[in-house]
Amino acid sequence: MSQRALDRLKERFGDAVLETSSFRGDETAVVDASRWKEIAEFCRADGQMQFDMLVDLCAVDYPDRLPRLEVVVHLYSIAKRHRLRLKARVGDEDAEGAEIDTLTDVWSGANWFERETFDMFGVKFKGHPDLRRILLYPEFEGHPLLKSYPADKTQPLIPYRTEAEAGVPVDKLAPFRADEGMSFGRKAWSTEKDES
Amino acid sequence: MGELTAPNRVEMGGSEAGFATTKVNDLLNWARKYSLFMYPFVTACCGMEFMALTSPRFDLARFGAEAPRFSPRQSDLLWVVGTISQRQAPVLRRIYEQMMDPKWVLAFGTCASSGGFYDNYTTVAGIDKIIPCDVYVPGCPPRPEAVIDGLLLLQDKIAHGDRTPRIVKPRADVVPKDLVAASDLVRGKKERRA
Numbered sequence: 031m032s033q034r035a036l037d038r039l040k041e042r043f044g045d046a047v048l049e050t051s052s053f054r055g056d057e058t059a060v061v062d063a064s065r066w067k068e069i070a071e072f073c074r075a076d077g078q079m080q081f082d083m084l085v086d087l088c089a090v091d092y093p094d095r096l097p098r099l100e101v102v103v104h105l106y107s108i109a110k111r112h113r114l115r116l117k118a119r120v121g122d123e124d125a126e127g128a129e130i131d132t133l134t135d136v137w138s139g140a141n142w143f144e145r146e147t148f149d150m151f152g153v154k155f156k157g158h159p160d161l162r163r164i165l166l167y168p169e170f171e172g173h174p175l176l177k178s179y180p181a182d183k184t185q186p187l188i189p190y191r192t193e194a195e196a197g198v199p200v201d202k203l204a205p206f207r208a209d210e211g212m213s214f215g216r217k218a219w220s221t222e223k224d225e226s
Numbered sequence: 227m228g229e230l231t232a233p234n235r236v237e238m239g240g241s242e243a244g245f246a247t248t249k250v251n252d253l254l255n256w257a258r259k260y261s262l263f264m265y266p267f268v269t270a271c272c273g274m275e276f277m278a279l280t281s282p283r284f285d286l287a288r289f290g291a292e293a294p295r296f297s298p299r300q301s302d303l304l305w306v307v308g309t310i311s312q313r314q315a316p317v318l319r320r321i322y323e324q325m326m327d328p329k330w331v332l333a334f335g336t337c338a339s340s341g342g343f344y345d346n347y348t349t350v351a352g353i354d355k356i357i358p359c360d361v362y363v364p365g366c367p368p369r370p371e372a373v374i375d376g377l378l379l380l381q382d383k384i385a386h387g388d389r390t391p392r393i394v395k396p397r398a399d400v401v402p403k404d405l406v407a408a409s410d411l412v413r414g415k416k417e418r419r420a
Contacts, residue, residue: 167313174347182345188316190355197390 032057032112035079042076043069056115063101063118067131073105073114074136081105081114087133087143089151093177097121099128099151125152125176132158150175251387258302258328259381260290265301265325267318270308272335275367284370289377298324303380306359309337310350322357330380333362334373339393342366354391362393 036057040047046062046069061069073081085104092098099121105114121128132155133140144155145164152173155161163170170185193199268276280286280294295301298321310318322331333353336342339362341351353359360383363376376394383392 170347179347184312184347184349184351186315186350186355187312188319188356191357196354196358 032114035073035112035114038076038078039069039073042072057113058115058117060117060119063097063120063130066101066118067133067136069116070103070133070136073116078110079114080107080109082108084133084137084139084143085113087140087147089147089153089175091125091151091175091177095119096123097128098123098125099153101130101147101153103133120153125173125178128153129156130154131156134158149173152176252385255385255387259384262291262303262330262377262380263293263295263301264291264303264305265296265298265321266294266305266307267321268305268307269310269314270335270337272307272337272367275370275373276305276307276334279370279373284374286374286377289374289381291377298322299326301325302329304329304331304357305334306331306338306353307334309342309344310353310356311348312350315350315356318353319356330360330384331357332376332380333359334376335368336364336366339364358389359391360389362391364394368394 032055033052036050036052036059039059039061040050043061043065046065048060048062050057050059052058073079083106085106087101087103090100090102092100097119099119101118101120103116105116107113118130120130128151130153132144134144134155135157141159142164144153144158145160145162147153148155148158148161149163149165150173162168166174167187169187172179266273266276278284286292291303298304302325304322304325306318322329331353333339337344337349338353339359341349345351350356361376361380363373365372368376372394379392379394383389
């Protein structure tokens with residue numbers, strides 16, 4: 031069903047649709063980040079697409095790829111009852127310089143999703159009316175859902191009590207062995223390619 | 227740790243009958259431990275268990291900790307119920323600082339006690355990192371019985387003027403023998419003796 035939407039997208043935008051995939055009615059198109067907003071507007075306005083609902087907007091960090099980040103949008107058409115997933119790849123190997131157009135003019139619901147994506151991944155949405163952190167506090171440094179952010183690194187807003195004040199040890203004890211718990215997050219991600 | 231001491235008796239004595247003598251501190255502590263006004267700082271799912279605890283089935287009012295006060299200035303016991311995020315930490319600290327002495331803190335549940343499984347950027351790994359804590363009740367969430375156990379531990383500590391942190395540890399209930407016999411009778415396991 032939304033295979034037709036994919037075909038229409040390819041027909042209309044040609045080379046700007048980098049790749050498409052389809053799995054059990056789950057259609058995905060990876061598109062050119064520079065034409066992101068144009069494509070979104072078409073998806074919303076076109077009579078055969080009519081994607082009038084923005085279900086979700088988020089990002090994914092692939093530390094081994096370049097561009098490193100992928101901004102993902104899930105669309106649903108209430109009128110046509112079909113779905114589509116759009117992706118765009120942004121950011122260099124340090125996840126810096128990730129910029130993409132905002133979709134708040136197309137779906138106003140994108141506002142907070144984009145703020146969250148900025149908060150967690152540092153993707154800058156050009157033209158967003160109020161691009162601030164939404165979940166974390168302004169003092170927070172870095173973007174915690176990037177794979178390069180250490181999984182157990184905290185940034186307390188107020189200083190912790192010292193052991194002398196508390197009378198008991200207050201340091202965090204290691205709850206797990208190295209291979210337990212969030213060991214995947216303790217892996218040090220390196221963006222340099224292996225020579226071997 | 228985790229054990230109740232013997233009840234703190236007020237010794238009756240004196241030369242004249244009809245008089246009771248005690249130390250002022252003991253009397254004050256006795257009064258304090260049965261009139262804990264509580265401030266519920268409820269942030270997460272443990273709040274559901276807190277509601278069960280304060281409702282009639284478990285009835286926290288039996289132990290004198292009945293009245294919640296949603297002003298820290300009128301409360302004695304700060305219940306920290308649920309996960310404390312880094313963003314909430316200054317708020318919790320401020321609430322604690324606004325409470326009048328004497329004041330006590332009870333960490334309700336694993337997240338408040340140690341951060342639980344939240345070992346990451348969002349969460350304060352235990353409220354004792356930011357405020358002193360008197361009793362830790364682990365559990366995800368703890369059963370109301372465990373929390374009542376914690377409250378009794380706290381009352382015991384108040385009676386003795388003890389401020390060292392305590393932990394509620396799981397322990398088996400001691401069931402009196404005649405109670406076992408009575409319940410067997412009810413279930414029809416034993417014949418009624420002639």
